[in-house]
Amino acid sequence: MPPDHRSLSRRGFVALGAGVAAVPLLPQPATAAGTRYDDPVAYRSIHTSRPPDPTAVMLGGPGFEVHADGVGDDTAAVQAALDEASRRGQANGLGDILLGARDFPKGDGGGVVLVPAGTYRLTSRVTVPDSVRVIGYGVKRPLFVLGAHTPGYADGTPREMFGFLRRPVGGPVSYANNDTFGSALVNLDLRIGPGNPDALAVRFGGAQLCILQDLDIEVGEGLAGIDHNANLIQRVRVFGGEVGFQAYAASAGWQTTLLDCRFEGQRTAAVTMFNDAKLTVVRAVIARTPRGFASFPGQWQHLYVEDSHFDAVTDAVAVLNDSTSLPGAENDLIRLGNQLTLLNCTTTATETLLLRAQSGTRTSGPGSGTVRELTYGLRIENALSADESRRDGVYLADAPGVTGDRIRAMLRTDAAPPPSVEDWVSVAEVAERMGRTIGQGADDLAVFQAAVDRHDTVFVPIGQYHLSGTLTLRARSRLIGLHPRQTWLRTVDAHPNFSDHDRPRALLSTPYGGRNHISGLGLDTAERTPGAVSLLWRSGPGSQLADITTQFVKWHPEGAAETGNPGYTYRGRHKHSIWVRGGGGTFANIWSANGWSDNGFLAEDTAVPSRLYELSIEHHELREVVLRSVTNWDFLGLQTEDHIHGWRSRAVELDRCRDLLFANSVFFRVATVLGPHPYAMSVRDSRRITLRGNRGYRDKTPEFTQWGAAITDARSQRLVPEPEFTLIEIEGGR
Numbered sequence: 098m099p100p101d102h103r104s105l106s107r108r109g110f111v112a113l114g115a116g117v118a119a120v121p122l123l124p125q126p127a128t129a130a131g132t133r134y135d136d137p138v139a140y141r142s143i144h145t146s147r148p149p150d151p152t153a154v155m156l157g158g159p160g161f162e163v164h165a166d167g168v169g170d171d172t173a174a175v176q177a178a179l180d181e182a183s184r185r186g187q188a189n190g191l192g193d194i195l196l197g198a199r200d201f202p203k204g205d206g207g208g209v210v211l212v213p214a215g216t217y218r219l220t221s222r223v224t225v226p227d228s229v230r231v232i233g234y235g236v237k238r239p240l241f242v243l244g245a246h247t248p249g250y251a252d253g254t255p256r257e258m259f260g261f262l263r264r265p266v267g268g269p270v271s272y273a274n275n276d277t278f279g280s281a282l283v284n285l286d287l288r289i290g291p292g293n294p295d296a297l298a299v300r301f302g303g304a305q306l307c308i309l310q311d312l313d314i315e316v317g318e319g320l321a322g323i324d325h326n327a328n329l330i331q332r333v334r335v336f337g338g339e340v341g342f343q344a345y346a347a348s349a350g351w352q353t354t355l356l357d358c359r360f361e362g363q364r365t366a367a368v369t370m371f372n373d374a375k376l377t378v379v380r381a382v383i384a385r386t387p388r389g390f391a392s393f394p395g396q397w398q399h400l401y402v403e404d405s406h407f408d409a410v411t412d413a414v415a416v417l418n419d420s421t422s423l424p425g426a427e428n429d430l431i432r433l434g435n436q437l438t439l440l441n442c443t444t445t446a447t448e449t450l451l452l453r454a455q456s457g458t459r460t461s462g463p464g465s466g467t468v469r470e471l472t473y474g475l476r477i478e479n480a481l482s483a484d485e486s487r488r489d490g491v492y493l494a495d496a497p498g499v500t501g502d503r504i505r506a507m508l509r510t511d512a513a514p515p516p517s518v519e520d521w522v523s524v525a526e527v528a529e530r531m532g533r534t535i536g537q538g539a540d541d542l543a544v545f546q547a548a549v550d551r552h553d554t555v556f557v558p559i560g561q562y563h564l565s566g567t568l569t570l571r572a573r574s575r576l577i578g579l580h581p582r583q584t585w586l587r588t589v590d591a592h593p594n595f596s597d598h599d600r601p602r603a604l605l606s607t608p609y610g611g612r613n614h615i616s617g618l619g620l621d622t623a624e625r626t627p628g629a630v631s632l633l634w635r636s637g638p639g640s641q642l643a644d645i646t647t648q649f650v651k652w653h654p655e656g657a658a659e660t661g662n663p664g665y666t667y668r669g670r671h672k673h674s675i676w677v678r679g680g681g682g683t684f685a686n687i688w689s690a691n692g693w694s695d696n697g698f699l700a701e702d703t704a705v706p707s708r709l710y711e712l713s714i715e716h717h718e719l720r721e722v723v724l725r726s727v728t729n730w731d732f733l734g735l736q737t738e739d740h741i742h743g744w745r746s747r748a749v750e751l752d753r754c755r756d757l758l759f760a761n762s763v764f765f766r767v768a769t770v771l772g773p774h775p776y777a778m779s780v781r782d783s784r785r786i787t788l789r790g791n792r793g794y795r796d797k798t799p800e801f802t803q804w805g806a807a808i809t810d811a812r813s814q815r816l817v818p819e820p821e822f823t824l825i826e827i828e829g830g831r
Contacts, residue, residue, distance in 0.1 A: 132445050132465065134501035136382075136508065138357050140334055142214075143284050143311050143514040144234035149523045150579055152559040153209040153232075154182045156217075165215030167242055172219045175241075182208030183226035183266040191561060192228050192582035194278065194649045194663055206265025207279060209559065209579050212239045219243055222257050222300075226266045227273070230281040230580050231259075234518070238286045238313070246292035255320055257300035258287060261307070261327075273302035273327070275348035278688075279582040279646075280327075281308040289319035289338075296320055297343075303327040304348045305688040305713045306581060306646060311514065316341070316363075326353040326374065329686045329711050331512065334359040341367045341386075344374035350795070352377055352399070352763050354711040354734040356685070357510050360384070366391040366416075373434070375399045375792065377734035377761040379710070380508050384408040391416040394454065397423055397435035401761035401790045403733070404507045408445045413452035413459070415439070417473065422455040430803070433489075433821040436790045437473040438760070443499045443507060444468065451491065463497040470494045472789075474823030481780070481808070481815045481827055511683045511708055513641065515616055516575050521556040524548045536560035540589060542568065549574050557618060561585040566594045567633075570607045570615075578617030581646040581688075590623035601672035603633035609679055610637040621648040622691060627670040631691060633678060637705055640682030647674050652692040652718040653742045664716060664740065669693040681705025681730070684712065692716035692743075701725040708733065716740050722749045724757070731758040738765040744772035744801065747779060754783040758831055761790040764804065768797035775805035777820070780827065781812060787830035793820030 157163050161178040163171040186192050186207035193204045207228025214235025219242065225231065233239040243250065243258050250256055261273035261280050273280060280303050287298040296319035301309060307327035314322040316338025323335065323342040330353065335341035341360040347353045352375035359382045360367035366388035370376065373396060382405065383389045389410050392398050398417060407414050420426060420435040439450065444462055450471055451460040462468055472492045479485050527548040528535045535541040541562040548555045549568065554575040564586055570576065578584035588595050588604050595602055604620055607613045613636040622629035631647050651664035674691040677700035684707065689697040697714035698721070706729040713736045714721040721737040724730070737748040748764040751757070764777040777793055780786060794803035808825065809816040817825055824830075 132499055132501045132504065134505040137505050138332065138508065138510055140313065140332060142233070142235060142238045144232065144518050145236050146518045147211060147213070147234050148232070148518055148579060149521065149556060150209060150211070150558045152185070153211045153579070154178045154185070156210055156212045163215070163217060165217055167216035167218050169218065170220050171217040172221055172223060175217060175219070175223050178210045179223065179225060179229050179231065180266040182210045182229045186228060186583065187265055191559070191585060192279065204265070205278070207580065207583050209583070212285065214239050216240045216242060219258055220247055221249060223259050225259055225261045225280055225282070227262060227264050227277050228279040228582055230279070230283060231285065232579060233284040238284055238311070240286045240288060242288045243290055243293055243296055245290035247290070250293035250296040253295065255295050255297055255324065257297040257324065258289070259298070260300040261302045272300065273307070273348070275304045277303035277307060277348070279306040279580060281310065282312060283308065284311045286313045288315040289317050291318050293319050297324045298322045300324045301326055302348065304351070306644065306686060308644070308686060309333055329354050329356065330358060331356040332358070332514070334361070337362045339363065339365050340369050343369050343371070344376055345371045346373050346375060349765070350763070351375065351736045351765065352734045352761055355379065355381060356512055356710060360386065362386065369393065370398050370400070371396060373397055373399060375761065375763065376401070377711070378402040379404055379733060380510060381405040382408070382508065383410060386410060387412040388416050389414040392418055392454070394418060395424055397431060399434065399436045399761055399790050399792055401438045402442060403440045403760065404442065406443045406504050406508065407447045410447040413449040414444070414447060415450065416452045416454055419453045419455040420474070429819070430794050430821055433475045433819060434792070435474060436823040437471070438789050438823060439468050439471040440789070441507065442468040443504050445499065450493070460491050460493060463495050466495055466497040466499050468495045472823045475819060475821070476824040477817055477819070477822055478826045480817050480825045481810045481813065512643070512685055512710065515577055516554050516614065520554045521577060522548065522552040522554065523556045523558060525558055527551070536562050538563065540565045542566055549576065557584050559583045561587055563587050563589050564604060565589045565592050567603050568605050570605070570611065570613055572608050572611040574607070574611070575614040576618065581617055581619045581644055584617060585619040585621050587621040588623045588626050588629050591625040595622070595626035595629040598627040598670065598672055601628050601630045603630040603676070605631070606633040607636045607680065609635045611635070611640065612637065613640045615645065616641070616643040619646045622671045624667045624669045627672065629671045630673040630676050632675050634675065635678055635680040636682055637680060638682060640680070642682065642687065643685040646688040647691040649690045650692045651716040651740045651743065657742060664692065673699050675699070677701070677703060679703050681707035683708050685710040688713045690715045692718070696723045697721045699723045700727050700730070704728040707731070710734055712736070716743060717746050718743065719745055720747050720750050724750070724754050725752045726754065727757065728755040731760065732762070733760045735759060736763045736765060738767065739770050740767055741769045741771055744770045744774060747774060747777065749778040751778065751780045751783045751786065753781070754786065756785045756831055757787070759788045762788070763792045766795060766802040766804070768795060768802060770801050773801050773805060776807070776809040776816060777804040778808040779811045780808065781810070784828040785831055786827040788825040789823065791820065791822055
């Protein structure tokens, strides 16, 4: 079983909210007159019928029989199904990254468990092995219930219903961390029955591609809905509990993005934050609770909240520590690392926006109104100019009055769920009709091209499929997988179509102005393909690219001592990883770690308004993100990372760009990196660039892990030296 839970004890947890009265769960929001609204997000089953993947483990199938009636104990069957998915992933090797290193002797594992509608009673914790995804389907989502007064959930030690593990089944047992990729709970409901005061619904955790998506969590008398965090939490609602979400720093110190989430009726706080949780919160609703976000004493936070609504939050929207009271606050890197941004938010029946715990200082808002901007921390305005100025502390711009129409418009999402399963046509079905087999090592391009030419929505089952040329999507094409680390499109290695570095060719391509959806896929440009591009994206507004990864490989010099360890499996050359040319739309949960490409994410010549959530771009030689002639893009939760040999790689390079936002970025440098870098971001001939919140240093080997400056102007050589800030505005910002 997993080790003892490392969350606070229940006594310590409750003490965090001492002196705050509980708020009863009301049947209707206590909003001010005229501000009632219909939620624009449909919280429903996103898979109303079974996804057609024959390789997935089927809960309820042979060997995994269940009662599914809410009465019989289904714990053992559920655990057996998850373990079997992990074993299948170890056998197919599709998700392997660690390749036997770090106590992963059997590979990384990974797979999919499909759960039909029903009610599944659990009597103890179920562990989710590394890279296993549990996906529900049915007109109503499957419901997992922790029965009333279940033994082990009322003894003073927090204990979860579902716990994410670091390693696959058969390996050493520990909770998920930075070695855990792609695990997920999707399209499920969880309920904690009465008499379980120490129950947590989910002990989350992990690194890239880990998600909680489309969940309703009823905590009731339990402790918390979600404990710990990883990459992305999307369309999740948490009702009741002492707290909705106990947030920590995600593994390796990266941020976590919450999209379109709802928290209601928590007794102490919607979200508590421990060791610098780095939350990026977009379009949330927090209602009928004493506190929205509350920091644990002695901790700094990088908290960014945008387009969110707070209703009847009786004590404070955010409770943070006074920056000057933090341990080590004499160091500006620590003091300035305590950052808050509320941007374009609304409130009803909520008076205090910010409470600073040690001084007791309250920053009040309009009660019911609009918070255009609230920041706490260092603001640098007119940066990189002669008029550059700095101010530290609290800044507030608000206005009284808000309507229900205003709230509804603010909460309207740009990150839609996937198309209905009823519209999916499996590429395997197309292959069968053509008298072909796919995924056996031969060239599969003809079958895939026929599939997207004939059908709008094509499903790709788990497997690896080789393509000798570009798979070209049509204007309305949608390409769907369930697991990007188990579902790969791969170039035929050394094929002449991908051989010319000066004439790049994409593995997968979308048309200019298309309205495309691609999700749940891995893109692998093999090893000897110097002209290969993982993806050429030219789609227009309303398009979506989500839950995507590339192969994992790190640039390294010849003879590097690490050869053979994770990421050092080959020396190669590729052109681009993800290349956006004249396109845009919504991007979410993307991991680009193809270190032998010239960059990890290149966008150029586009003014398509775009929002990019929780992108991880890593391990390239000289640059991670490159933007050329890009306008009207917002990056929310961008994470970059070098590696031991990647010390020359800058995080972001901007050239001739306009109206860009970078919110709550983490430009990460590993503790073992071999050299310094003078700046994280460079700009050239760019205007109205805004950076809101940033983590730009580590306390280990700071001479190398701290960027020399946050940003520099490539022409004037002016720079902003502070790596920690709440706001940098260049030429007016946004």
